[in-house]
Amino acid sequence: MLKEKADNILLAGGDILNLSSGKREKADIVLMKGKIDRIGEIDRGSFRGVVHDISGNIVVPGLMDMHVHLREPGREDKETIATGCAAAMAGGFTAVACMPNTTPAIDTQEVVRFVKKKAEDELVAVYPVAAITKGRQGKEITEMAELVRSGAVAFSDDGNPVVDTSIMRHALEYASMYDALTIDHCEDCSLSHGGHMNEGTMSTKLGIPGIPNAAESIHISRDIELARLTGGRIHIAHLSVKEGVELVRRAKQEGLGVSCEVTPHHLLFTDADLISFDTNLKMNPPLRTEEDIAALERGIKEGVIDVFASDHAPHTIEDKEVEFDAAPFGILGLETLLGIILQQIVKRGLLTLAAALAKMIVAPRELLNLPIPLIAQGEIANLTIFHPDKTFIYDLCKSKSKSRNAPYDGMELPGQVYGVVNRGFICRTALGAAVND
Amino acid sequence: MALSSSHLLGLEGVPADDIRTILDTAENIKTIFDRPIPKVPTLRGITVVNLFFEASTRTRISFELAEKRLSADTVNFSSSTSSVKKGETLKDTVRNIAAMKINMIVIRHSAAGAAYFLTQCTDATIINAGDGQHEHPTQALLDMMTLREKWGQLAGKKVAIIGDVMHSRVAGSNIRGLLTMGAEVMVCGPKTLIPPGLHEFGVNVSYDIDEAIGWADALNVLRIQLERQEKGLFPTLREYHAEFGITRERIERAKKELIIMHPGPINRGVELDSDVADSDASIILDQVTNGVAVRMAVLVLLSGMDSNESSG
Structure with a gap:
């Protein structure tokens, strides 16, 4: 990892991608004291500073992943804020929103402050999501006003749904006073209970208890009705079922405050990939079927899906290297999110490059009421620089995460990240060998 | 006669020829049961561990009898509470047992895929005696x-x-x-x-x-x-x-x-x-009777020993 001050630096030969027009325009960028000093054609020869040749790369406002698990405080053996941020940078992200299922949970201002303090020297901006209920127990709502004031950007009991409908209703009402987004992990636990994978032909074949699509869609339906009742803003985390896509589509047509995100693994794998009982393909919601992927893709194409997020969920080798039933849910994702979206969504023509990137740059920040970085003279430099066509072989051994629970080792992905710029620094990380250098 | 796989994890993908081989061998072996001493030396020097993480009476006894009638050395490990609860992972349990130089493991476990998982932890031959709701x-x-x-x-x-x-x-x-x-x-x-x-x-x-x-x-x-x-x-x-x-x-x-x-x-x-x-x-x-014969056949065929010797 190469980190240097974003001061007196020339980013030469790259293209700035305009996210609204989709146009790529060749432009050199000079960084001074962490800010964008000049944009245009700049003579390398006369530039007195460090020149980064980024020809072939595109420059966009820094990417944000609004669904990651950084495990700190509590499970620093799995990930820390520092290692999670390193993985984020390697993946091309300058901002993350971290989920509150830590120990203790992020349910008081002290824990919010702890997370922010730990992250203050990082290049990556870490935005804590606070718990909806105290201790994520689903019983009493947290001190939402104080949490918002201390820096929480949204609320979620992620990992668990809020089971009690009345609590969820009040949470949505209360959070809406502060215009804070409520993110729900949609799972009817009485229906998913004991399940370890998607219910269907594959679960029958493997003899693993299943989780039906309805466990997710029932809960999504409930949340949509609560958005209608309360006028609050609900965000469906890691949407994985075809029924859910239709529910969100209808809710949006009705103008309700409903948004949703999709993870790369739910676009890339199906339950049929579990044939070897690989615990690195065990997550919640589980991998579904080709039919669900087709529906998610349709939803992406038709604007139903707002955000791409990784649900980066580090677990130790000891935790994952066990029999399937005993393994925890979740896989890594920060370093491969961009590549998988480029491969599955952009290369296959479902969305333009600009539209796909907007779901990792603009949409999450809009939902979380965060400012969207601009690439303009005088602005703070918050940039992601990557080559959309250049592929690399993902080398899990070189992951910056503290954990290794990813099914992507050895996979060739497009979108090699050159580096990221934010908070006065430029950082470069190579995740694996470039293929078509 | 040999099987196309070195373990018996399930019948998924097992070709008809293999099934026929096992059933033919078992029928052959069954003739031993009527002898005055219903025992053959085929698996002498072979160590088999019966690793039962779930309560089982008949399957465990059936395997044990099969092993004894083939003169294998057998060790039983039974634990109704899974070893995970005792703080040891299945992988560690198996690697520890495998380190004692054993040849074959018969495993019963409540998790689907547990037998498959063992093949990734040890070089020993694995026989699935029931994994979750998956296969037996x-x-x-x-x-x-x-x-x-x-x-x-x-x-x-x-x-x-x-x-x-x-x-x-x-x-x-x-x-x-x-x-x-x-x-x-x-x-x-x-x-x-x-x-x-x-x-x-x-x-x-x-x-x-x-x-x-x-x-x-x-x-x-x-x-x-x-x-x-x-x-x-x-x-x-x-x-x-x-x-x-x-x-x-x-x-x-x-x-x-x-x-x-x-x-x-x-x-x-x-x-x-x-x-x-x-x-x-x-x-x-x-x-029940055939259970012992079938398990003897599976043990012999997977051990690589000459199956004719076991009935001859």
Whole structure:
């Protein structure tokens, strides 16, 4: 990892991608004291500073992943804020929103402050999501006003749904006073209970208890009705079922405050990939079927899906290297999110490059009421620089995460990240060998 | 004669030739049982560990007898609470045992895929004695051996598996093995105990016990556990018996020859009435006898030892 001050630096030969027009325009960028000093054609020869040749790369406002698990405080053996941020940078992200299922949970201002303090020297901006209920127990709502004031950007009991409908209703009402987004992990636990994978032909074949699509869609339906009742803003985390896509589509047509995100693994794998009982393909919601992927893709194409997020969920080798039933849910994702979206969504023509990137740059920040970085003279430099066509072989051994629970080792992905710029620094990380250098 | 795989993890993907080899070998081996000393030296010097993480009486005894009759050295490890709870992972348990230079592991575990998982932890030969709701290959092999003894062949025959198919690894392996051997399979039970997608495997599904009896040449009746009632999968054992229990009246109404099987232990009066279980149609005790022979055959074939020596 190469980190240097974003001061007196020339980013030469790259293209700035305009996210609204989709146009790529060749432009050199000079960084001074962490800010964008000049944009245009700049003579390398006369530039007195460090020149980064980024020809072939595109420059966009820094990417944000609004669904990651950084495990700190509590499970620093799995990930820390520092290692999670390193993985984020390697993946091309300058901002993350971290989920509150830590120990203790992020349910008081002290824990919010702890997370922010730990992250203050990082290049990556870490935005804590606070718990909806105290201790994520689903019983009493947290001190939402104080949490918002201390820096929480949204609320979620992620990992668990809020089971009690009345609590969820009040949470949505209360959070809406502060215009804070409520993110729900949609799972009817009485229906998913004991399940370890998607219910269907594959679960029958493997003899693993299943989780039906309805466990997710029932809960999504409930949340949509609560958005209608309360006028609050609900965000469906890691949407994985075809029924859910239709529910969100209808809710949006009705103008309700409903948004949703999709993870790369739910676009890339199906339950049929579990044939070897690989615990690195065990997550919640589980991998579904080709039919669900087709529906998610349709939803992406038709604007139903707002955000791409990784649900980066580090677990130790000891935790994952066990029999399937005993393994925890979740896989890594920060370093491969961009590549998988480029491969599955952009290369296959479902969305333009600009539209796909907007779901990792603009949409999450809009939902979380965060400012969207601009690439303009005088602005703070918050940039992601990557080559959309250049592929690399993902080398899990070189992951910056503290954990290794990813099914992507050895996979060739497009979108090699050159580096990221934010908070006065430029950082470069190579995740694996470039293929078509 | 050798098998195409070095482990027996299930009957998924096991070719008909392998199944035939195992059943032929088992029939051969069975002749040993009538000798004054029913024991052969085939697996002398081979160490087999029986690793049972789930309560089991008959399968464990059957394997142990099979190993002893082949003169293998055997060690038993039983733990009803999984070792995870004791703070040791399955991987560590297995690697520790494997470090004592053992050759084969017979594993029973509550998690599907546990036998497969072991193949990634050790070089020892793995035999699956039941993993979760997934597979129980030696049970299906002994079922097929017993049916083949009766019928001469399995192809074209109709077997109905009755009861809790959802939670049954016996059903999982029987469906695979029987279909591979060219038999037809129907499952019958309350809808709450039939897993999704079975028709995609070529299995007939019925919720009407009389239809199943009318269709089948043999019934393989699965054990019904009270805990399924507690989970709300059927209302009472009483109603289960009334709707799906195998009774003499039902059998007689079908007016045909029908073979009755059960993997045991039987809940008499629930899934199977005593007068049927103990009737001439029942081959339940033959299944138990054949279980030892099939397990001996599997052990011999996977050990790489000469199987002719075991019957010669």
